[in-house]
Amino acid sequence: MECEILVIGAGPVGLALAGDLGWRGRQCIVVDRGDGSVFQPKMDLVGIRTMEFCRRWGIVGDVEASPYDRDYPQDNVYLTSLNGYELGRQAMPSMRAELPPPESPQKRERCPQNMFDPILRKFAESQAGVQMLYEHEYVSFEEDASGVTAKVVRQSDNHAFEIRAKYLVGCDGGRSAVREQLGIGMKGKGVLTYTTNVIFRCAEFNSLHDKAPGYRYMFVNHTGVWATIVAINGKDCWRMSIVGNADERKRYTNEELTAFACRALGRTFEPEILSVLNWTREELVADHYGRDRVFICGDACHLTSPTGGLGMNTGIGDAVDLSWKLDAAVQGWGGPALFDAYEIERRPIAERITRFSTGNLETMKQASNSHRLEEDSEVGAAERIKVGHALGEGLKREWFSLNMHLGNRYVDSPICVYPEQEDREQIVAEYNDGVNYRPTTRPGVRAPHAWLADGRSTLDLFGRGYVLLSFVKDNTPQRLADAARDARVPLTLHTLDEPAVAALYEKHHVLVRPDGHVAWRGDTLPADPMAPMALLATISGKKEKQ
Incomplete structure (x- = not known):
């Protein structure tokens, strides 16, 4: 078998990469x-930026039509138990009621993986x-100057065969066989917790307690948040996560898991346990993202x-960042x-999000050290106020993380x-702020959203190729378009x-890459007819940055 790009792994990232490559006209095979x-x-959670990509691909309607109950409240609630004390609540609108922010044509969507992957x-x-x-099981690859040959085994009959591709991308998860074969290590804090996820069904769950319904219930004791229960479909399906710690990996019987669920609810009931997953919560980033013709994602x-x-x-x-680059390489420009x-672009993003997410976990784990949270006393009431305030204020950066x-x-x-x-200090400060997003067209950022007169x-x-937005009328952009045509670089x-x-775009000319990030901006394009060629050589990667 032959293709242009071989993708290993058909989780959401592998599917998105394959879909975007196909949308660009590339041929790829996905092995899972x-x-x-x-x-x-x-x-x-399908984040707002991912929903912008879904808009590009024409699948927003599919996400909005997923089986999740769009009228179900999205509140985050912290409590001792559902029949105990509520310590605080971050009220959030339902998916139907929530509107896109001014900074985007889309909004985040609640569409769990069992709905989003399909x-x-x-x-x-x-x-x-x-x-x-x-x-089909991916086994290994061999790379040469013109491509990659991968060995694959069909599981139904153990038939082994080869797939030849120009490039290979490992989207095969945290225990990536592709990364291992590349010899790429990972660095970071490592194990954060050993956690157990339990998917259970209970149609009447919210009728078994006296609290207003919420999307995520966070259960607090003297160790901080020890478990959460999340509304998987806003109806009858729930995910309980027993947070655990980094010191001991535990395995529980179904009877013990039922006892945890009853402890969280604050009364006995019989959850229908559908599946159990023991997993390791980690903070790790790969030392490298690939080389030559083989990459990870x-x-x-x-x-x-x-x-x-x-x-x-x-x-x-x-996936979106890598896809257009693979497309450009296959096309030859x-x-x-x-x-x-x-x-260079994506690894700092990984470091940023892992640090941010671990910070949110630490806020949850460090929220309480009191054994008196459930006391019916003045001391207990004071502790509940204190812990509720700590969680409410500390986790606002998670609930409202638009800048992330x-x-x-x-x-x-x-x-x-x-x-x-x-x-540089201002750049770092803005980068470390996970909440406050400020639209700009400085090179390297996501080009901002604005509504045009035509709707x-x-x-x-943006998306197919490079786009030059000009807010003044002159003949210079056409010289750039001519140079792009000569260099076979797609440019519109x-x-x-308007x-x-x-005013939002700040400069007279803004050049946007196929992934929607700004490549260059300026009030004037170079007057020298050859200078646009140099600019295009830079953005297409044939020259060092100027």
Whole structure:
């Protein structure tokens, strides 16, 4: 078998990568040892940036039509038990009631992995160049100057065969076989907790307590938050996570798990346990993201605590970043600096989200050291107020982390042009702020959203190739377009006579990459007819940054 790009792993990141590659006209094969079923949805938040990609792919309607109850409240509630004391609550609107923020045409969506993966699979399989090989085991690869040969085994009959590809991408999770064969290590804090997830069914669960319904119930004792229960579908399916610690890996019987659920509820009941997953919560980032013709993506690159909803969403960001670069390489116009930029751009994002997510976990774990939280006394009441305030204030950065989703900037990329002097300390401060997102067109950022007069978002202009937005009328952009044509770099020109959008975009000319990040901006394009070629050589990776 032959293809242009071989993708190992059909989780959400592998499916997104395959779908985006197919959307760009590339041929790829996806190999996965499973059958596509999801018994343990590990994620349930489709972040706002991921939803912007879904808008690009035309699948927003599918996400909004998922089986999740869109009228179910999304409150985060912290309590001693559901029939005990409520310590605090962060009220959040239902998915139907929530509106997109001014900074985006989309909003986050609650669509757990068992609902989101099938949507991504449908999207990927709808692309003419994508072929899915489920129940096939990836074994190893051999790389040479012109491509990669992978050994694969069909599980039904143990038939071994080879797949030849120009490039291979390992989207095969935290225990990535591709990463292991590349000899890439990982660094970070390592094990944070040994956690047990339990999916259970109980249609009447919210009628068994006296609290207002919530999306996530966080149960607190003297160790901080010891467990959470999350509404998986907003109806009858729930996920209980027993947080655990980093010192001891425990395995529980179903009777013990039922006892944990009863402890959280504050009364006895009989949950129908559907599945159990023992997993290790870790903070790790890969030392490298690949080389030559073999790369890794998603959890193969970074392992993070789910306290922030950033793991899968960052992985899909990896996929979109890598996809257009693979497309450029296959088409022949992208230079080697494109692949150098993949790690340079995405690895700092992984370090950022892992630190942020671990910080949220530490806030949960350190919220309480009191054994008197459940006392019916003045001391107990005071402790409950104290802990509720600590969780409420400490976790606001998790609930309202818009800058973690939209504020990722590629600061030292070899395929962005940075003509302006900037305060490095200010860059770091903005980067470390997970909450406050400020739209800008500084090179390396996500180009901002604005509504155009024709009803489109500026984001709807981006994706296929480079886009030059010009807010003044002159002939210079056409010289750039001519140079792009000669270099075979896909470039579309848009001249916009919209003052509000021009003010948001700050400069007369803004060059946006296929992934929607700003490559260059300026008030004037070079007057020298040859200079646009130099600019295009820079952004296509055939020259060091200027």
